[in-house]
Amino acid sequence: MSEHVEPPTRRDFLFGAIYAAGAGGVLASLLPLADTLAPAADTLALASIEVDLAPILEGQAITVLWRGKAVFVRHRTPAEIAAARETDLAKLRDPQTDADRVLRPEWLVAVGVCTHLGCVPLGQRSGQPRGDHGGWFCPCHGAHYDTSGRVRKGPAPANLAVPPYVFLDDTRIRIG
Amino acid sequence: MTAPLSSPATRLGKLVAAAADRLPLSTQIRRGVVDHPLPNSLERWGKLVGSLAAFLLVVMIATGVILAMHYTPHVDHAFDSVERIMRDVGSGWLVRYLHKNGASLFFAVAYIHVFRCLYLRSYRPPRERMWRLGVILLLLMTATAFMGYVLPWGQMSLWGATVITSAFSAVPVVGERIVAFLWGGYAIGTPTLNRFFVLHFLLPFAIFGVTVAYLGRRRLTKDLFALGIFLVAACVLVFWFPDHLGHPDNYVPADPAVTPPHLMPEWYFLPLYAVLRAIPDKLMGVVAMVGALLVLFAVPRLDRSPEHGGRPRPWFAVAFWLFALDCILLGYIGAKPAEGVWMVAARLATAYYFLHFLVVLPLLTHREPDARGRLPGLAATGLKALTALAAVLAVASPFGGETLREHDWSWRGPFGGYDAAQLRRGHQVYSQSCAACHGMKRVRFRELAALGYGDEEIAAFAAARFVTDGPDDEGEMFERPGLPSDAFPSPFPNDRAAMAANSGAKPPDLSLLAKASVGGADYVVAVLTGYGEPPPATEIPPGTYYNTAFPGHAIAMAPQIFDGAFEFADGAPNDAAAIARDVAAFLQWASEPELEARRAMGLRVAAFLLALLAAMYALKRRDRAVAMPKRRVKT
Ligand code: FES
Numbered sequence: 001m002s003e004h005v006e007p008p009t010r011r012d013f014l015f016g017a018i019y020a021a022g023a024g025g026v027l028a029s030l031l032p033l034a035d036t037l038a039p040a041a042d043t044l045a046l047a048s049i050e051v052d053l054a055p056i057l058e059g060q061a062i063t064v065l066w067r068g069k070a071v072f073v074r075h076r077t078p079a080e081i082a083a084a085r086e087t088d089l090a091k092l093r094d095p096q097t098d099a100d101r102v103l104r105p106e107w108l109v110a111v112g113v114c115t116h117l118g119c120v121p122l123g124q125r126s127g128q129p130r131g132d133h134g135g136w137f138c139p140c141h142g143a144h145y146d147t148s149g150r151v152r153k154g155p156a157p158a159n160l161a162v163p164p165y166v167f168l169d170d171t172r173i174r175i176g
Numbered sequence: 177m178t179a180p181l182s183s184p185a186t187r188l189g190k191l192v193a194a195a196a197d198r199l200p201l202s203t204q205i206r207r208g209v210v211d212h213p214l215p216n217s218l219e220r221w222g223k224l225v226g227s228l229a230a231f232l233l234v235v236m237i238a239t240g241v242i243l244a245m246h247y248t249p250h251v252d253h254a255f256d257s258v259e260r261i262m263r264d265v266g267s268g269w270l271v272r273y274l275h276k277n278g279a280s281l282f283f284a285v286a287y288i289h290v291f292r293c294l295y296l297r298s299y300r301p302p303r304e305r306m307w308r309l310g311v312i313l314l315l316l317m318t319a320t321a322f323m324g325y326v327l328p329w330g331q332m333s334l335w336g337a338t339v340i341t342s343a344f345s346a347v348p349v350v351g352e353r354i355v356a357f358l359w360g361g362y363a364i365g366t367p368t369l370n371r372f373f374v375l376h377f378l379l380p381f382a383i384f385g386v387t388v389a390y391l392g393r394r395r396l397t398k399d400l401f402a403l404g405i406f407l408v409a410a411c412v413l414v415f416w417f418p419d420h421l422g423h424p425d426n427y428v429p430a431d432p433a434v435t436p437p438h439l440m441p442e443w444y445f446l447p448l449y450a451v452l453r454a455i456p457d458k459l460m461g462v463v464a465m466v467g468a469l470l471v472l473f474a475v476p477r478l479d480r481s482p483e484h485g486g487r488p489r490p491w492f493a494v495a496f497w498l499f500a501l502d503c504i505l506l507g508y509i510g511a512k513p514a515e516g517v518w519m520v521a522a523r524l525a526t527a528y529y530f531l532h533f534l535v536v537l538p539l540l541t542h543r544e545p546d547a548r549g550r551l552p553g554l555a556a557t558g559l560k561a562l563t564a565l566a567a568v569l570a571v572a573s574p575f576g577g578e579t580l581r582e583h584d585w586s587w588r589g590p591f592g593g594y595d596a597a598q599l600r601r602g603h604q605v606y607s608q609s610c611a612a613c614h615g616m617k618r619v620r621f622r623e624l625a626a627l628g629y630g631d632e633e634i635a636a637f638a639a640a641r642f643v644t645d646g647p648d649d650e651g652e653m654f655e656r657p658g659l660p661s662d663a664f665p666s667p668f669p670n671d672r673a674a675m676a677a678n679s680g681a682k683p684p685d686l687s688l689l690a691k692a693s694v695g696g697a698d699y700v701v702a703v704l705t706g707y708g709e710p711p712p713a714t715e716i717p718p719g720t721y722y723n724t725a726f727p728g729h730a731i732a733m734a735p736q737i738f739d740g741a742f743e744f745a746d747g748a749p750n751d752a753a754a755i756a757r758d759v760a761a762f763l764q765w766a767s768e769p770e771l772e773a774r775r776a777m778g779l780r781v782a783a784f785l786l787a788l789l790a791a792m793y794a795l796k797r798r799d800r801a802v803a804m805p806k807r808r809v810k811t
Pocket of ligand 1: 114
């Protein structure tokens with residue numbers, strides 16, 4: 001056995017490669033661990049719900065739970081629709097026309113989760129504050145939404161999200 | 177080519193050495209503690225803080241381990257399991273109240289210590305690493321306390337957690353994904369509760385490790401007398417005011433469809449919460465809140481002024497007390513609604529918070545103006561007094577809302593208990609009237625023994641109600657008369673049925689109502705007797721009644737209590753107000769059945785502690801008498 005000393009540069013390179021590979025291996029083995037914390041398959045499976053619109057009178061709204069979140073279904077009055085349609089888009093923080101946010105003008109369906117930090121805004125029941133624009137008011141940090149669920153004032157950065165939904169017939173929708 | 181100047185291996189070694197050098201453990205303890213002993217009074221204080229923190233940590237871990245044996249981290253069971261600890265587990269209320277208030281005391285000690293360090297500027301070299309280690313400890317405590325507060329799964333738990341975790345959605349592009357990752361779903365749910373439970377269990381051991389590094393070889397205090405005083409204060413808090421520091425809404429089970437109107441965190445997070453709300457932009461608000469904590473890391477760099485040789489620095493004192501006042505103000509604002517003047521105040525106070533660290537401290541570093549006359553000294557003293565006053569006011573102030581008329585309850589005084597005759601009358605009113613709509617699923621018939629009823633009477637009460645049982649051998653559910661081991665049943669099979677029968681408003685379960693309302697039993701009386709004609713121009717939705725005490729003033733419950741509506745066997749007055757008081761007292765008992773046992777134990781503990789304290793005081797005086805002559809010999 002002869003004592004063979006490798007040139008230091010090569011040795012260095014090998015060391016470097018081993019360290020890099022080792023670090024990569026450790027990182028790679030951490031990924032599945034982290035993956036277990038992400039939403040699981042049963043949670044991800046798009047749960048959908050059906051909502052019967054018949055009992056909701058004009059001017060009323062109901063809250064349903066979809067994927068653990070509140071969803072607002074509001075039967076808008078002509079005045080509310082007009083207010084939502086006539087809004088000047090230039091005044092909006094998150095410009096979107098009302099027509100882009102509804103399938104049928106009388107029905108507004110929006111995720112009832114404030115886009116600021118996730119509270120459920122008030123305004124679903126009569127008697128609750130509806131903010132300066134007749135939609136919803138978030139009591140947590142004071143965001144105001146209009147009758148189209150668009151943010152008008154306060155710290156929220158975006159409009160109330162519109163969930164995917166379809167009309168099954170005139171009085172039933174499926175969300176999700 | 178000769179030997180390499182630095183192979184990766186040696187470079188790595190150097191890196192490790194450098195890291196170890198930066199890591200405050202061994203070097204830090206040597207440099208900071210051994211080589212640079214603290215001034216005497218400061219050292220004594222440090223030992224006291226260290227001992228208190230160590231003591232509290234042991235209490236928290238011990239009670240926490242026991243609570244974990246009874247707790248269920250699942251959205252359907254978490255709240256119930258905590259209430260089971262409070263009501264059914266032997267001495268469970270004590271363990272839980274110790275744990276809950278222990279967190280508050282832990283933060284109180286930590287905050288006092290932080291302010292003391294800021295005042296004495298103990299973050300200057302060579303102790304700056306020690307300071308940073310302390311800030312890390314504070315961050316760990318913050319994370320642990322936040323996750324712990326989520327576990328009881330009340331309304332404040334759920335919505336506090338929602339607001340804080342949603343803060344991560346402010347991160348550009350990947351924000352939403354981070355939040356879903358934290359939650360393990362689309363909303364806070366069982367996966368979230370489980371991971372928070374595990375982390376809440378795990379992090380204290382990290383805290384333990386850092387505390388050991390932080391306290392280092394400092395011996396624990398010999399000042400048992402000061403420790404004793406702390407114990408007496410803690411005893412008063414746990415046995416007489418166990419819920420004073422928490423919001424009543426957290427005794428309402430979490431509901432993902434409704435956010436409580438006055439969302440607020442525990443008191444120790446109120447200043448940070450005020451900072452978050454002060455800024456009308458989501459991302460900046462979150463940055464400011466996190467920055468308010470992280471800026472503490474930079475303090476040793478911001479204030480580089482050398483030791484002033486013990487020369488008084490009155491302007492620094494003025495700045496310090498202004499800052500302390502500002503922090504208390506922020507905490508006060510954090511508990512107020514995010515509207516109007518409070519928002520303006522929040523912005524000013526937030527601005528000053530950062531101004532103090534980023535401008536005032538560096539400025540004073542370079543030129544501490546010469547103290548002329550007595551003005552700065554006076555100002556500092558005045559501000560100090562003001563700060564103390566503000567702190568006392570903030571601690572004593574209740575949670576908002578209109579002030580209710582306070583009644584002279586039998587349990588009001590420190591030694592008060594329940595009036596069994598009153599509770600029996602209240603029980604009569606409950607079963608003849610309230611029970612038609614409201615169940616009490618946490619109170620069992622046999623617990624009525626506390627009201628002075630005999631076994632037969634209790635069995636009769638139970639048998640008068642029907643409960644659903646089953647399934648039987650055929651697989652059918654069936655109704656049977658109640659047994660003493662049953663809880664007061666709800667008249668409705670489920671929540672939906674209850675809502676349908678009451679025009680959409682579910683009659684709440686009454687087990688915890690008194691405890692879960694701001695104002696407690698006073699609130700119950702106010703609602704029961706608060707009906708009337710709505711003031712002109714007030715619109716009351718159909719199916720509701722105007723009520724002065726109910727939040728929003730439109731209540732779905734019709735008036736229930738009238739003069740002479742009930743006859744009491746003991747001949748007690750039966751005007752509407754008296755009836756309302758009786759039933760309110762009964763609900764108070766239902767929500768806090770342990771009150772009498774708690775106070776009785778409190779008295780025993782207090783007596784024991786006071787005796788101990790007296791002995792310690794005697795010891796202290798003796799020690800001093802012995803120490804005195806020695807010192808004279810030395811000088
Ligand atoms: S969560 Fe709605 S304003 Fe903050």
